[in-house]
Amino acid sequence: MLSIVILSTLLLVTILFFIKKRCNFLRNIAFLLTVFITIESAVFIYFLYLTYLGDAFFLIGNQRILDFLIKSRLIYSVYYAQSKKGFVYRADPDLGYTLGKDKDVGLIKTNNDGMRSDREYSLLPGPDTLRIAVFGDSFVFGDGENNQSTWPYFLERQVKNIEVMNFGVSGYGLGQSYLRYLKDGIKFQPDIIMFSYLWVGERDRLEPREISSRNLRMADFYRVQFQLEEEKLVTEVVTPYDLFNEKFRAKYVYNYLPNFRGRELFLHNQLFSATNTGLLIKMKTIKHHASQALTTVDEDAQQSLLFKMLDNILRSAVHYKSQVIFLVPASLPVSDLFNNYDANVVFCFDAHSMLTKEIKNRGIASTIYNTTNHFNASGNKLYAEVVFYFLKSRAWGSGNRVFQYDSDMNYFVRKPTQESVK
Numbered sequence: 200m201l202s203i204v205i206l207s208t209l210l211l212v213t214i215l216f217f218i219k220k221r222c223n224f225l226r227n228i229a230f231l232l233t234v235f236i237t238i239e240s241a242v243f244i245y246f247l248y249l250t251y252l253g254d255a256f257f258l259i260g261n262q263r264i265l266d267f268l269i270k271s272r273l274i275y276s277v278y279y280a281q282s283k284k285g286f287v288y289r290a291d292p293d294l295g296y297t298l299g300k301d302k303d304v305g306l307i308k309t310n311n312d313g314m315r316s317d318r319e320y321s322l323l324p325g326p327d328t329l330r331i332a333v334f335g336d337s338f339v340f341g342d343g344e345n346n347q348s349t350w351p352y353f354l355e356r357q358v359k360n361i362e363v364m365n366f367g368v369s370g371y372g373l374g375q376s377y378l379r380y381l382k383d384g385i386k387f388q389p390d391i392i393m394f395s396y397l398w399v400g401e402r403d404r405l406e407p408r409e410i411s412s413r414n415l416r417m418a419d420f421y422r423v424q425f426q427l428e429e430e431k432l433v434t435e436v437v438t439p440y441d442l443f444n445e446k447f448r449a450k451y452v453y454n455y456l457p458n459f460r461g462r463e464l465f466l467h468n469q470l471f472s473a474t475n476t477g478l479l480i481k482m483k484t485i486k487h488h489a490s491q492a493l494t495t496v497d498e499d500a501q502q503s504l505l506f507k508m509l510d511n512i513l514r515s516a517v518h519y520k521s522q523v524i525f526l527v528p529a530s531l532p533v534s535d536l537f538n539n540y541d542a543n544v545v546f547c548f549d550a551h552s553m554l555t556k557e558i559k560n561r562g563i564a565s566t567i568y569n570t571t572n573h574f575n576a577s578g579n580k581l582y583a584e585v586v587f588y589f590l591k592s593r594a595w596g597s598g599n600r601v602f603q604y605d606s607d608m609n610y611f612v613r614k615p616t617q618e619s620v621k
Contacts, residue, residue, distance in 0.1 A: 235476075242475035253415040257482040259442055261472040266443060273415050273439050288368075294378055295436050296421035298368055306345040312383065315365040317346050322386055329361045329595060329602045329611045332384045334376035335395030336402075339367025341579065343571035350574065353583035358604075360611050361590075364389065372402025373505075374425045377512050378434065389521055390596045393586075394512075397525045397533060397547070399425070399505045405437060405451055415439055425504060432507045506536055513540050520597045526550040526586065543597070548589045554582055 246265060249255045253276075255269045280286050285304045291297045302309040310316045324330035333339050333351050341349030355363035364387060366379055373396055380392060405424040420439040425432065441447045471477035516523045522544060529537060529547040537545045558567065558581070567578025574582060591604040594614070602611040 239475045242479050245479075246475065255415060256442065257485055258478070260445060260448055261478050261481070269415065270440075270443060276415075277439070290421050290438070292436060293382055294375055295423045295438075296368075297379065297383075306343075308346050314383075315340055315346060315349065315351075315367065320362065320364055320387060322388070324362060324388060324390070325360075327360055327613050329391070330364070330387065330389045331361060331391045331393060332364045332366055332380070332387060332389035333393040333395070334371075334380055334384065335367045335393075336371045336376075337367070337369035337571075337573055339365065339395050340369050341365075341367070342369055342573040343569040344573070344576060344579065348576035348579055350579035350583040350586070353580045354586055357583065357587040358609055358611060367395070370402065373397070373399050374403040374434070374508055375423055377508060378423060380512070381515065385515070385519055388519070390600055390602070391524060392512075392516060392521050393524045393526060395526050397509075397527045397529060399501055399508060403508070404501065404504065415442070425508065427500075427504055427507055430507070432504075432511055502532065505533070509533065509536055513537075513545055517541075517544055522546070522595060522597070524548060524589075528552070548586070550582065550585050550589070553585045553588070554578075557581060557585060 246255070246258060247268070249258065250265070250269050250272055253272075255265075255272075258265050259269060260266065281289065287299055287302050287304050287307050287309070288296050289299045298309050298313045298315065300309060300311055300313045307315065308317055310319050312320070314320070331354070339349075339351065341351075346352060349365060349367075351363045351365040351367070355361060364384075366376075366384055368375070368379065371379070373394065376394060384392065402422075403425045405422065420437070420442075422437045424435045424437050426435075427433070471481040513523060517540070523546070525545070525547045526549075527547065528549040537547075554567075563577075563581075565577065567574055567581065569575040569578075591606070594601055594603040595611075596602050596613075601614045603614060604610070605612045
């Protein structure tokens with residue numbers, strides 16, 4: 200691109216020299232070149248503006264100068280964000296990103312294990328303590344609230360002998376929550392594992408519409424891609440720097456654009472990358488087709504991924520002697536999967552529906568949501584009461600760690616014998 204501008208400028212100077220002879224043809228050529236250079240410069244300034252905003256996804260891989268500027272901006276954003284004292288998250292080689300350890304940022308505090316908590320937890324639960332590990336997204340994490348206003352915190356204080364460990368991370372899907380259970384949760388040997396959802400979506404499958412909508416300047420594209428290969432769950436950590444890889448873009452973007460393939464050779468002509476004006480046309484065309492073609496979801500593939508992910512979660516729970524509670528209703532196909540496991544392994548509780556009923560029964564007029572559209576302190580407290588209501592309904596645990604709620608004592612009593620949960 201730069202060589203074209205320099206060559207055009209030299210040619211313009213040469214032509215202007217001959218204009219002194221009042222040659223109308225050369226004067227017209229000079230005028231057209233002046234217009235071309237002006238447009239090229241204006242478009243390049245527009246590209247710099249897009250780079251600053253972070254909306255430069257479709258510009259990547261076309262011009263070396265632009266790639267250098269976009270990557271430089273990205274590196275600066277990542278370095279600036281992670282060097283800030285107030286930055287809560289950190290990149291993780293297995294989870295994409297996770298919470299930082301020992302953070303104290305505004306409303307948020309994390310402990311030495313990266314949980315949202317004001318306290319530390321021993322690796323082994325106490326002999327008379329029912330331990331619960333909760334995994335999920337921003338509703339578990341408690342966006343917009345302090346530590347003492349999250350529902351895991353309120354749940355832990357329903358009775359004195361339960362521990363509720365908040366492993367929630369804003370933006371996590373079922374897959375990243377599962378990986379965090381494997382990496383961070385298993386070592387604490389929880390009696391119960393809670394997940395706040397029961398499906399997979401854009402957070403678990405890297406889809407082009409999700410990639411192209413990302414603001415690169417925000418540097419929040421640290422994700423894990425889940426897919427099935429020969430009936431096995433395969434994970435791949437993805438960072439913003441992968442977007443500069445041609446094979447990555449071809450795999451996760453352009454292969455998803457069936458309406459674009461007919462124009463692929465035409466738009467891949469060097470002219471559309473070497474000139475700013477051509478690149479602008481190329482970017483707008485691809486972006487237009489992306490917005491139309493990237494709205495479809497392969498439901499069969501998504502369901503297969505969901506089944507495999509849930510099966511892995513339940514297999515891990517069985518191996519590590521934990522029970523699993525999904526705080527959402529189970530759809531019929533998922534129920535069929537659950538039937539393959541012992542009735543004491545997996546449970547579903549529609550906490551949100553129960554919460555709605557409680558709001559209606561209690562005549563709560565004020566909103567239960569905060570300014571971030573998550574539960575406020577009142578909403579989280581009520582949600583914790585709803586979950587606790589479910590916990591009181593049956594015995595929990597396995598082997599010699601079986602607990603049953605005693606309403607008279609308001610306490611989970613550990614059964615003295617190794618009896619199975621019925």
